Amino acid sequence: MAIVPLSELLGQPVASAFLRGVVARGRYSNAYLFHGPAGVGKTTAALAFARAILCERTPKGPRESAPGAAADEACGRCAACHKSAGLKHPDLRFLFPVSGEERDLDETVAETLEEVRRDPLFVFRYEKAASIRLSLTRELLRELAYQPFEAAVRVVVVRDADRMREDQYSALLKTLEEPGSATVWVLTSSRPARLPATIRSRCQRVRFAPLAEGVVREFLEVRVGATPSEARLATALAAGNLGRALLLRDEEPRAERDEALRLLEPALRGDSPGLWRVAQQFMKYGKTGRERLRRMIELHELWLRDVLRIQAGAATDALANRDRESELRSQARGLGAREIRRRLMVLEEALRSIEGNVTPDLTLFSAMARMSGSGLGAGEWPAHPTARWDY
Ligand SMILES: [Zn+2]
Numbered sequence: 001m002a003i004v005p006l007s008e009l010l011g012q013p014v015a016s017a018f019l020r021g022v023v024a025r026g027r028y029s030n031a032y033l034f035h036g037p038a039g040v041g042k043t044t045a046a047l048a049f050a051r052a053i054l055c056e057r058t059p060k061g062p063r064e065s066a067p068g069a070a071a072d073e074a075c076g077r078c079a080a081c082h083k084s085a086g087l088k089h090p091d092l093r094f095l096f097p098v099s100g101e102e103r104d105l106d107e108t109v110a111e112t113l114e115e116v117r118r119d120p121l122f123v124f125r126y127e128k129a130a131s132i133r134l135s136l137t138r139e140l141l142r143e144l145a146y147q148p149f150e151a152a153v154r155v156v157v158v159r160d161a162d163r164m165r166e167d168q169y170s171a172l173l174k175t176l177e178e179p180g181s182a183t184v185w186v187l188t189s190s191r192p193a194r195l196p197a198t199i200r201s202r203c204q205r206v207r208f209a210p211l212a213e214g215v216v217r218e219f220l221e222v223r224v225g226a227t228p229s230e231a232r233l234a235t236a237l238a239a240g241n242l243g244r245a246l247l248l249r250d251e252e253p254r255a256e257r258d259e260a261l262r263l264l265e266p267a268l269r270g271d272s273p274g275l276w277r278v279a280q281q282f283m284k285y286g287k288t289g290r291e292r293l294r295r296m297i298e299l300h301e302l303w304l305r306d307v308l309r310i311q312a313g314a315a316t317d318a319l320a321n322r323d324r325e326s327e328l329r330s331q332a333r334g335l336g337a338r339e340i341r342r343r344l345m346v347l348e349e350a351l352r353s354i355e356g357n358v359t360p361d362l363t364l365f366s367a368m369a370r371m372s373g374s375g376l377g378a379g380e381w382p383a384h385p386t387a388r389w390d391y
Helices: 013-025 042-054 079-085 102-118 134-143 166-177 213-223 228-238 242-251 253-269 272-280 286-311 322-334 337-355 360-372
Strands: 031-035 092-095 154-158 183-189 204-207
Touching: 013 042, 013 204, 031 042, 042 079, 042 092, 042 154, 042 183, 092 134, 102 134, 134 166, 166 183, 213 228, 213 242, 228 242, 228 253, 228 286, 228 322, 242 253, 253 272, 253 286, 253 360, 272 360, 286 322, 286 337, 286 360, 337 360
Parallel strands: 031 183, 031 204, 092 154, 154 183
Antiparallel strands: none
């Protein structure tokens, strides 16, 4: 994960200015809740805030702060900054959701932390069921009974704090209510409504805004070295989620887009066995299989949106699939808005099926068959659980 100072948070001028103001005053609330869409840098900001709090050169308490001249972020040079940058400061605790066996927990956490330290473009990814583990919060709460080791306060960053159990929240609530606590909690969540209201109401809320497409695209091109057309597609697919865009950069979005578009070909030819064959390639479900299947559908959506954009007279630069502009233009001449809308609805339906437990081959077969509008395969596969033949 990148070591970003508070003044350089990507695309978050409001949150950045607010947090620097807090640091410059040197007075901290017991708890902060960083909320906003996933993948916009809340954890990066939380760790930057933690480093600023622990830095030896930022004001501690109102008496020390000289108006106008107070440092408002981590200096990056003192001993505390070095330790917290390497996530090795004894007064910095960083909790995040983990999945897997309890007996592998220590190893999983250590490996993840090592990756966070090593890879400046590290993106957290975990299963639906991943959670902030009970044993880790228990250990932490025991530690909170003691004074901080080196700094004036201890900082606990909890990523995706909405992934805790009821009894963890009650324990957390008790520590939040303790007066004169030497701990600053920084919770992050893209689903703050899932946190108990009692926790939310005790946190100072800091809102993180969605990232503009241009910000994500530029980051991919300049900082990650993606080609403009790869960056454009990944950005469009990620819809303002930089974390997702970073993961997509490894997937070669253009090759994947071409593959997605090819899926429709057997359906258009009326080749039912051929369509079943390609659909079978998606039988591996699980987490990665599901994501890949979802991207296949989303890439079709992006394509159709480009066709609509052309029909609406949008500039070439607005097209996610600009590298295949001539095909887009020819489809824009051939397809009516009503037909495009029908296809988009088929795709939306497929996305919903993916969220449910419909088998992947069936989802894909039915989506492509209905996209093609040829009635292909009608009667050959079981009824769709939420069949909507009216479009
Ligand atoms: Zn420092």
